[in-house]
Amino acid sequence: MTGLVKRSTGSWYDVLDPLEHRLYKCRLAGKMKLQEKELTNPVAVGDFVEFSVENEDQGIINIVEPRRNFVARQSPRQKHQIHIIAANLDQALLVSTIREPDLKLGFIDRFLLTTEPQDIPTLIALNKCDLWNEEDNELFEGVKKLYNDIGYTVLKVSASRGEGIEDLRSRLSGRTTLISGQSGAGKSSLLNAVHPGIGLRTSELSGYTGKGTHTTTFAEMFETDPQTYVIDTPGIKTLGFNNLEIMDVAHNFREFFLRSPQCRFGSICTHRNEPDCAVKKAIEEGSVSALRYQSYLSICEEIDAQNYWERKKKY
Ligand SMILES: Nc1nc2c(ncn2[C@@H]2O[C@H](COP(=O)(O)OP(=O)(O)O)[C@@H](O)[C@H]2O)c(=O)[nH]1
Ligand SMILES: [Mg+2]
Ligand SMILES: [Zn+2]
Structure with a gap:
């Protein structure tokens, strides 16, 4: 059967049978090989796989279908190896902030370096605009112009106040979107605002650092409407590129x-x-x-x- 990988813990994969709308817990067939030698994970969220059903809700993944594209990061352990975060994407949404935590333009540029090689359209949402003063709003306009000039869309949103949510919802509709960003930026909160039924756990900011604590531990795909998929990912601390020249x-x-x-x-x-x-x-x-x-x-x-x-x- 053909299925869609919705979640991966490294040893188990949640695979959706899209026809019957059933989830199977799958393992990898012992003989499965990595598609490319620089990959550390053979199967990623968003992959289409061929799997065989073992019993009621368990299965075995035999084949990963070729990927249309993917977003990868350098492997934290093996040098020059990459770890696929998600595959077969229509677009990526980078959630960032100007306050709590403070804006880091360098991080935005680093993130864009993970989507640009695969030509994945990328939106930048600056969240928590409810916290901005006049100066922050001016800063936003500057950031917006900078990235608009090179062809990226920049959105002003607030998960708590509901600002920009309608627009965001329509941009996600009918597509598969990877949601990424530093922890505490409000990825899960934004997804909850866009699709109240999704019920993701969010975290309190740890008072002193203004950094989020980790609540999302694995990338996970949610079907929010028919044909609309969002992939919530764990927060990123830093992005390094030992896989690039x-x-x-x-x-x-x-x-x-x-x-x-x-x-x-x-x-x-x-x-x-x-x-x-x-x-x-x-x-x-x-x-x-x-x-x-x-x-x-x-x-x-x-x-x-x-x-x-x-x-x-x-x-
Ligand atoms: N003021 C404000 N706080 C927000 C907003 N969105 C999220 N937060 C808070 O930021 C913290 C981290 O949110 P969370 O969604 O868990 O971030 P994630 O780590 O990116 O998934 C939580 O305490 C949220 O309540 C927002 O629009 N405005
Ligand atoms: Mg989260
Ligand atoms: Zn030159």
């Missing part, structure tokens, strides 16, 4: 890539020390954001440092 980063900052044909070294320009770089020129002229460039440099420096230590270990 500098060139991958350069090519996935979309406004940089767009300008690279005008760089003297074209698509192999890393926009750092090369002469006649169109990206650096655009930053000076103000048509590319210096903040995005800072995020870019910080990611590149991290990758350089990792490569340095790895080379050192080898000799």
